[in-house]
Structures are given as structure tokens and as C-alpha cells.
Amino acid sequence: MNAGSIVETALREGRSKLLEHEAMRLMELYGIKVADYGFAESGREAREVADKIGYPVVVKVVSPDISHKTDVGGVVLGLKSGEEVERACEAITKNVRERQPGARLTGFLVQKMMPPGVEVIIGATRDQVFGPVIMFGLGGIFVEVLKDVTFRVAPVSYQDAIEMLGEIKASRILEGYRSQPPVDKEAIAGMIVSLSKLMEDNPYIISVDLNPVIAYSRGAVVVDARVIVSRASVVNR
Amino acid sequence: MIVVLSVLEFFFNPSSVAVVGATPKEGKVGRVILENFKNKFKGEIYPVNPHYQEILGLKAYASVQEIPGRVDLVVIATPARTVPGVLEDSGVKGVKGAIIISGGFRETGTQEGAMLEDEVKRIAAKHGIRVIGPNCIGVLDNWSGVDTFFLPEDKMRRPPRGYVSVISQSGAFASALLDWMAHHGYGLSKAISFGNKIDVDEVELLNYLAEDPTTNVIFLYLEGVREGRGRDFIDTARKVSRVKPVVVYKAGKTKRGGIAAASHTAALAGDYTLYITVFKQSRLLEAVSFDEIMDLVKVLSTQPLMKGRRVYIVTDAGGVGVMLTDAIELNGLEVPETPADLKERLRSVLPPHCIVENPIDLTGDTDDQRFITVLNELLPRNDVDAVVVVALPQIPGLRGELFEYLVKAKVYGKPLLVVLIGGELALKYKKFLEENGIPVFESPERLARALSALYTYSRIRMQGGVS
Numbered sequence: 001m002n003a004g005s006i007v008e009t010a011l012r013e014g015r016s017k018l019l020e021h022e023a024m025r026l027m028e029l030y031g032i033k034v035a036d037y038g039f040a041e042s043g044r045e046a047r048e049v050a051d052k053i054g055y056p057v058v059v060k061v062v063s064p065d066i067s068h069k070t071d072v073g074g075v076v077l078g079l080k081s082g083e084e085v086e087r088a089c090e091a092i093t094k095n096v097r098e099r100q101p102g103a104r105l106t107g108f109l110v111q112k113m114m115p116p117g118v119e120v121i122i123g124a125t126r127d128q129v130f131g132p133v134i135m136f137g138l139g140g141i142f143v144e145v146l147k148d149v150t151f152r153v154a155p156v157s158y159q160d161a162i163e164m165l166g167e168i169k170a171s172r173i174l175e176g177y178r179s180q181p182p183v184d185k186e187a188i189a190g191m192i193v194s195l196s197k198l199m200e201d202n203p204y205i206i207s208v209d210l211n212p213v214i215a216y217s218r219g220a221v222v223v224d225a226r227v228i229v230s231r232a233s234v235v236n237r
Numbered sequence: 238m239i240v241v242l243s244v245l246e247f248f249f250n251p252s253s254v255a256v257v258g259a260t261p262k263e264g265k266v267g268r269v270i271l272e273n274f275k276n277k278f279k280g281e282i283y284p285v286n287p288h289y290q291e292i293l294g295l296k297a298y299a300s301v302q303e304i305p306g307r308v309d310l311v312v313i314a315t316p317a318r319t320v321p322g323v324l325e326d327s328g329v330k331g332v333k334g335a336i337i338i339s340g341g342f343r344e345t346g347t348q349e350g351a352m353l354e355d356e357v358k359r360i361a362a363k364h365g366i367r368v369i370g371p372n373c374i375g376v377l378d379n380w381s382g383v384d385t386f387f388l389p390e391d392k393m394r395r396p397p398r399g400y401v402s403v404i405s406q407s408g409a410f411a412s413a414l415l416d417w418m419a420h421h422g423y424g425l426s427k428a429i430s431f432g433n434k435i436d437v438d439e440v441e442l443l444n445y446l447a448e449d450p451t452t453n454v455i456f457l458y459l460e461g462v463r464e465g466r467g468r469d470f471i472d473t474a475r476k477v478s479r480v481k482p483v484v485v486y487k488a489g490k491t492k493r494g495g496i497a498a499a500s501h502t503a504a505l506a507g508d509y510t511l512y513i514t515v516f517k518q519s520r521l522l523e524a525v526s527f528d529e530i531m532d533l534v535k536v537l538s539t540q541p542l543m544k545g546r547r548v549y550i551v552t553d554a555g556g557v558g559v560m561l562t563d564a565i566e567l568n569g570l571e572v573p574e575t576p577a578d579l580k581e582r583l584r585s586v587l588p589p590h591c592i593v594e595n596p597i598d599l600t601g602d603t604d605d606q607r608f609i610t611v612l613n614e615l616l617p618r619n620d621v622d623a624v625v626v627v628a629l630p631q632i633p634g635l636r637g638e639l640f641e642y643l644v645k646a647k648v649y650g651k652p653l654l655v656v657l658i659g660g661e662l663a664l665k666y667k668k669f670l671e672e673n674g675i676p677v678f679e680s681p682e683r684l685a686r687a688l689s690a691l692y693t694y695s696r697i698r699m700q701g702g703v704s
Contacts, residue, residue, distance in 0.1 A: 127511060130467030151514040153471060 003029050007204050007229050015064045016228055020109040023225040027210070030194045033187075034222040036112040043089035047082040049110040055080050056113040059088045061096055065103040067226075072099040078113055085110065114221055118173060118183050119212035121149070122191055124199045126206045132199035134192055136164045138173060139212040146170075156196035161189035174215075183215040191220060206230050245437065245445045247333040248369060249378045249427060251309035252280045255301050255332075257323050258314035258339075259284030261292050266338060266387040267314045271295075277382030281306060301326045310334045312375065312385050317341030320371065321356045328364025335361065336385050337370035343433055344372050358435050373432025374408035377415070379425050380451050386428075388412050399424015400453035401538050404442045406460045407488070408432060414458075414530075422672065423535065426451045440466060440473045447477040454538040455483045456530060457521075459512075467515070474519035482537045482694045485521045486530050487512050520697045522690050532678070532687040539674040540652040542695040545622040546570045548688065550596035551611050552627035553603045553635070557656060557681065558596030561625060564685035570692060572596065576620060586610050596627075604634030609642050616649040623652035623688060630662045640666050644673040652691060654684055 001009075006022050006029075018026065021039035028034060038049035039062065050057045061074030069075050073095030076088035089108055096103055119139030127133050130153045137149030150167040152160050165174055165185050176182035191213065199205060209226040254274060258267040267286070274282045275293055283306075284292040287299040298304050301311060301323065311327045313320055317339050327335060342354035354371065361368045369375055375385030379398045386393065396418040405411035408430040415428055426449070429442055439457060446452045455477070462470045477483055490509040516523045522537070524530040548565050550572060552558035562572045575583070575595045583593040587607065592598035599607050608628065615621050628639055646653060655670055655677045657663040667677040678684035 127467065128464045129462050130471070130511065130515060133511060133514070151511060153467065153511075153515060153518055 001025065003198070003202055007202055010229050011204060011231055013064070016230060017064065017067065018227040018229065019064065019106060020060055020062045020225075023227045024109070024222075026198070026227060027222055027225055030198045032191050032194050032198075032210070032222055033219065034225070035114050038110050039107055040089075040110055041107040043086040043108075046089050046108045046110050047085045050079070050085045051082060053110060053112050057085065058111045058113050059085060059092065060109040060111065061092050062106045062109050063096070063103050064106065066096070066100060072096050072103070111223070114214050114223055115216075117214040117216045117220075118180070120188060120215055120220070121209065121211040122188070122195055122213055123210065124154075124195050124205075124208040126199065126203075127153075132196065134164075134196050134199070136161075136188075136192055137168055138170050142168075142170055143211075152196075154196040154199055156192055158189055158193050161192035164192060165189060181217040184218050184220055187218075187220040188213070188215055191222075204229050204231055245334075245367065245441060247309045248336065248367070248376055248429075248437075249383060249445075249449075250381045251334070251383065253283065253306060253308050254278065254280060254310045254312060254383070255283040255285050255298075255304060255308045255327075256312045256314070257285040257301065259286050259292050259297065261289065268293075269387045269389050270312055270314060270338070270385050272389075273384035273386070274382070277384060279382060280309075283308065285311075301330045301332065304330070308332050310336065310383075312336045312338065313371075314338040314387070317350070317353050317371070321353065321360055324357060324360045324364075324366065328360060328366055332364075332366055334367045334369070336373070336375040337368060338373065338375055338385060338387060339370075340372040340432075342371050354433065354435060361436060368436040369429065370432045371435065374412065374430045377425070377428040379427065386412060386415075394419035396423055396425035398426070399538075400426050400451060401456060401534055402426045402446050402449065402452040402454075403428040403456045403458070404439055404446070405430045405458040406432075406434070406439075407458060410458055410488075418531075421531075422668070423531065426453075434463070438463060438466065440469045443473050443477045443483065447480050453481055454534055455481060456534055457483060457485045458488065459485055460488050471515060471519045474521050478520035478694075478697055483521050484524050484530065484533045484537065484690075485516055486524045486527075487516075522694060528683060529686060532683050533690045535671070535676045536652075536654065536687040536691050537694060539676055540654070540691055541650050542698055543623050543652050543688075543692045544695065544699070546692055547573050547620060547622045548625060549573075549575075549615050549621050549623070550625050550627065551599065551608060551615070552596055553599050553601060553608075553632055554627055554629045555592070555596075555598045555600070557627045557629065557658070558598055561627060561656065561681040561685065562596050564681045565625075565688065568685045568689035570623075570685070570689055573620075579614065579618070582614055583611065586614070601632050602634060603632065605636055605638035605642070607634075608639045612642070612646060616646055616651060616653075621651065623654070623691075625654045625656065625684065625688070627656040628666075630657060630659055630666055637666070640670055643670065643675050647674065652688065654678065654688060656681060656684060 006026050010018050024034045024037050036053045040046035040049050057079050059076050074092055079085050121137050121139050121143050123135040125133050132154035134152050134156050135149050137143045142148045148169045150164050174183050207228045210222045213220050213222050256271045259271040260267040283304045284295050284297040286297050289297040311332050313323050320339055342350045377384045377386050393412050393416045411428055411430045446455050524533050548570050550558050550561055565572050580593045657667050657677050658679050670677050
């Protein structure tokens with residue numbers, strides 16, 4: 001599937017949010033590195049996927065009706081065996097039935113559990129006046145509480161992206177904080193540029209949150225991607 | 238590069254203008270506008286009003302079509318429902334531009350108003366007439382005498398001729414600003430207010446003013462850019478900023494309610510946050526308060542580019558020197574230590590109680606000559622990028638020669654600003670200096686902020702970008 005048909009499918013099915021594995025596939029199509037993943041419709045299938053990916057893994061609920069997966073107990077981390085994966089799928093199903101009874105359960109996203117690193121957020125939104133706008137910030141409290149983020153109107157060049165990394169107040173954290181090595185800025189900047197391109201190419205995508213992206217001294221990986229689509233907002237270019 | 242000679246020329250330099258809705262009745266918009274043209278405009282003026290043979294001594298016409306000669310520009314100040322007819326008439330006559338002062342269109346929020354506006358758009362497009370307005374105060378050009386500002390001179394004084402141009406979405410703000418500029422003696426080239434902007438907008442006007450030989454600095458009062466026009470705005474502003482500085486003030490800084498926040502990113506990209514990004518990407522210089530608008534404009538319109546960030550302060554008041562040092566450093570510029578060779582030089586020409594370390598303190602017993610001696614040392618040096626003179630005029634030794642010297646010192650081609658704090662005497666010197674192109678401030682903080690904007694702009698010009 002190409003990017004356009006992923007978006008088309010969602011719109012045709014009346015969904016405003018891409019499913020987890022669709023969002024991941026879309027990122028891959030733009031060369032944005034994501035944690036190894038697979039989609040499974042059942043606990044048993046999830047176990048097979050996990051066996052292929054290698055442990056530890058994370059299991060996340062896939063549902064067109066759930067927008068905050070953790071709020072409904074739809075995410076289980078640090079699963080070390082096939083049994084644990086199957087049990088996690090059962091637990092997620094139970095949690096979702098209890099906390100959001102009407103929600104459709106499409107299946108499960110099984111992802112490689114990534115080691116800790118520096119969490120950043122890369123996002124995009126489509127403004128009625130200026131078109132696609134790309135955002136960068138550090139994850140967690142930096143974005144949630146301090147709103148320490150920076151923006152660019154697309155198209156964002158590689159040079160712009162590198163500048164963005166230096167613009168946030170906490171940019172020193174990217175340089176290596178205490179004994180941490182500096183993060184791979186080129187990898188993050190590359191993702192920003194790719195996201196800018198994705199937004200320019202796909203007018204029906206109205207917003208994207210890659211949150212978190214985990215950055216390492218070599219490379220950076222998207223762990224969660226939230227993509228919102230709408231036909232109503234075909235704004236400029 | 239802008240190659241096309243602007244198509245908007247006829248709004249500013251028409252050879253003939255028709256004022257539709259002209260009237261001899263005192264206190265009416267149509268009368269003020271006609272008077273404005275009669276007093277200042279050198280081209281042909283045709284009042285249009287079917288009820289009169291003659292208005293203010295000019296032959297009046299029943300319609301635009303009846304006018305015998307060519308008509309470049311029509312100014313329309315008749316009720317909204319009559320505007321489509323007037324425009325149609327003007328189209329047949331071959332008019333190039335229309336400034337529609339009349340209100341009663343989309344801004345009323347009524348369906349009738351919106352329909353009338355669409356009708357006006359359609360007729361203008363059909364005849365290829367360019368439109369400023371409707372619901373606006375239009376154009377004031379201090380060089381050509383075009384003046385559709387319907388506020389009489391005794392209520393709103395016109396600024397003297399100058400090289401600053403103003404684009405304002407709000408007519409009321411433009412009028413108030415111009416009155417204020419007139420009061421303070423700040424010169425104006427052109428002012429344009431476009432109200433409902435059904436056609437000509439800030440993007441085209443920025444392009445026009447970039448090419449205008451009597452505009453050195455542009456001030457843009459912006460409420461919002463039209464939907465879908467954002468990229469053009471950024472591209473144009475970037476291009477114009479390479480030629481002349483554009484100071485922007487954004488009204489409506491609080492968060493927009495209309496757009497549902499679909500994600501983290503959308504929630505964080507509030508309206509004003511986005512405009513700050515846009516201004517930075519466009520290389521526009523943002524004034525964040527009313528005070529800053531004129532502070533930035535007066536420094537940018539009078540001062541040469543600043544080659545580096547090193548600022549030297551020469552003061553007769555130690556305290557103000559320190560305040561200024563703080564303010565300058567907090568704004569990202571530098572108040573460097575006086576280099577050894579200069580220190581030595583200054584020690585040899587100054588009395589021993591003077592402080593040769595930057596800020597250079599000549600103390601309260603200084604006279605004009607002591608200032609002049611130091612400035613003569615500083616201004617020619619390559620390691621001095623700008624000089625600020627703090628000359629509190631209360632001290633006995635200052636008699637005025639310093640201020641005359643400062644005007645002559647412009648030949649050094651370096652930014653030269655002055656802090657004057659005080660009463661009548663300070664105001665007298667301030668007036669003299671500002672009339673001669675030396676910006677004067679009372680507040681060290683405001684001076685520092687304006688100087689830092691000059692440095693930002695200088696970098697834009699010298700490097701082709703801000704890094």
C-alpha cells in the first residue's frame with residue numbers, strides 16, 4: 001500500500017485516525033524509522049509476531065474508536081515471552097471491554113520494546129492560512145508542562161531542522177547531559193524533513209504526533225505515531 | 238528579484254481621480270476626501286455627484302462615464318448598495334483602480350452585505366479593476382497627494398513627508414498612528430488601509446513598497462493573513478526583507494478558538510505561536526508593543542547597518558551607563574571591555590577621574606568637548622560597531638555643541654543613538670537630534686531593544702539570513 005491508499009482507506013471507512021499499524025507503515029514509506037512491529041488479530045497471532053520480532057516486546061490495542069490507548073489499559077510493556085504476550089492480549093481485551101464498552105477491537109500492535117534514550121516529539125499540523133507546520137520538542141514534561149517546542153512552516157529544509165533542534169530551551173539535553181552521549185541530531189533532523197515532505201504530499205492528513213521518538217547516540221526510532229485525517233481540510237498546497 | 242513594475246502604481250500616482258460621492262456638505266466623508274485631493278493632489282480631480290453642477294469650485298459630473306478625460310482611479314464613498322453600479326460604470330470607463338471607502342459589506346455579518354461584496358468582486362474581476370477595500374480608509378500618499386483618509390486635518394494631522402510606509406488592516410489604528418507620528422514629527426511616505434481586502438492585500442502591498450523609492454522602512458499592522466495566502470506571505474516578506482526592513486505588529490495574540498485541537502501539535506501551535514514562527518521564517522522584525530513599533534521604525538529608518546554586536550557607551554551619568562549596559566547585554570548585544578590601546582589613548586586625553594572602561598564615564602563635570610574628544614577616538618575604530626551617548630543635559634558643562642557634533646558624526650557611518658532623560662531642555666535637544674536623524678530614547682531598555690532589532694536586520698542584510 002502506498003501513502004495515498006492508506007489515507008484513502010481510512011477516509012472511506014469513515015475513520016479520522018489511522019490505525020496503529022497503518023500509521024507505522026506510513027512512516028516507513030517516508031523513510032522514518034519505526035520500532036519493529038507487526039499487526040495481529042488474536043493473542044495467538046500476536047505471539048507468532050513477537051517470536052519473529054524478538055523479545056522483549058510491547059502490545060498495544062488497535063481500535064478505530066480509542067484515541068488514548070493507555071487510558072483504557074490498552075498498552076502492556078516489557079513482555080518477555082510468548083505466554084506473556086498472549087496473556088497481555090487477554091488483559092487488554094478485558095480492560096477495553098470494561099473501560100470503553102462500545103469500542104471495536106481491530107487487533108493488536110506488537111512492537112519491539114526499545115531501550116531507553118532521549119524522548120522527543122516531532123509533530124505536524126495543517127494550518128488554514130500557512131499550510132503544514134512542523135513542530136519539534138523534547139518529550140514528557142518538556143512538551144506537556146513547559147511547552148518547550150519550536151515550529152517551522154513547511155517545507156522544512158535539513159538546515160531548518162538542525163536549527164530547530166537548537167532552538168528549544170532544553171536543547172542542551174540533546175548535546176549529552178551529565179554522562180549521556182549526545183544524541184544523533186542528523187537522524188532527528190532527517191525525520192523532521194521527512195515529516196514535512198509527508199505533510200506536503202498528503203493534503204488529507206491534518207495532523208501527526210510522533211510521540212515519543214526515542215533518540216540514541218546512533219539513530220532515532222518512532223515508538224508511537226498518531227495520524228489524523230480529514231477530507232474537510234484540503235488547505236493550500 | 239521583483240521584475241514586474243508594480244501594477245498598483247495607479248493607486249499612488251494616478252494622473253486623474255474621480256471622487257464618487259463628493260459633496261459640499263460639511264462633515265461628510267465625501268467632502269473631506271475631495272478637500273484632501275484639492276489641497277494636495279496635482280492631477281485631474283473629478284467630483285461625481287448627480288445633484289451638483291459644481292463642488293468646491295470643481296466641475297461635478299453625474300457619473301464616472303460622463304467625465305470627459307481618462308480616469309485612472311475612482312474613490313467611492315457612496316452607500317454600499319450603490320457601489321456595484323458605480324463600479325460597473327467605472328469599468329466601462331476603463332478605470333484601473335478603485336478605493337472603496339463605503340462600509341456595509343461582509344463586515345456587517347448580514348447575508349445582504351456578503352452578497353453585495355461578492356457582486357463588487359465579480360464586477361471588478363470582469364473589468365479588471367483592482368480594488369482596495371471596501372470598508373476602509375484607503376490610501377494616503379504624502380508624495381503624490383493622494384489622500385482618501387476621510388478624517389479632516391484638524392482631527393487627524395498628517396505626518397510630514399518621509400520614508401516610512403504603513404500598511405494597516407485597521408483604519409482606526411492607522412489614523413491614530415499617523416496622528417501620533419505627525420505630533421512627534423516622524424515622517425511618512427505612504428499609508429494604506431485595506432479593510433475587507435477583497436483584492437489588494439498585504440502581500441501585494443509589501444511587493445509594491447519594496448520597489449517604492451520613497452519607502453525605506455515598512456511597518457505592517459497585521460490581524461491575520463487570508464486563508465491559503467500564508468506561503469505567499471512568507472515568500473514575499475522574505476524577499477522584501479532582503480531589500481528593506483519590515484517591522485510587523487500582530488494584533489490578536491491570544492489563542493484562536495475556532496480550530497479544534499486534533500492533536501498535541503495542533504494544540505501547541507496556537508495562532509500567535511505560529512505567527513512568531515512565520516515572522517522569524519519571513520525575516521520580519523516583530524514589535525511586541527505599541528512603543529516598540531515606533532522605536533524600531535525610528536532606529537531602522539535613520540541608522541546605517543550594524544556590522545557586529547560591539548556597543549560602546551559614553552556617558553555623563555555612571556548609573557545610566559550601567560542600566561544601559563545591562564539592557565544591551567540582555568538583548569544579545571555586547572558591551573566589550575575597552576581594548577588596551579584605546580584605554581591608554583583615552584587616559585592620555587581625559588582627566589584622571591574619568592572611567593575609561595566601557596561604559597566610558599566622563600562624570601558630571603564633563604563638558605561638550607570631553608564627549609567630542611572621546612567620540613572622535615571611538616567612531617573611526619573598526620572594533621566599534623555602534624555608539625550610544627548618554628548625555629543627561631542637567632549638568633552645567635553641556636551647552637549644546639555635543640549635539641551639533643553628533644549630527645556631523647553621521648559621516649562615520651555607524652549607528653549612533655542617544656539617551657536623554659529630563660524635562661524641557663532634554664525635550665528640546667531630543668527634537669533637534671531626531672529632526673537630524675539621531676534617535677533619542679529616555680528608556681535604556683527601549684533603546685537596547687531597538688538597537689538589537691537593528692543588529693538582527695543588519696545580519697539579515699549581510700548574511701542573507703538569520704542563523
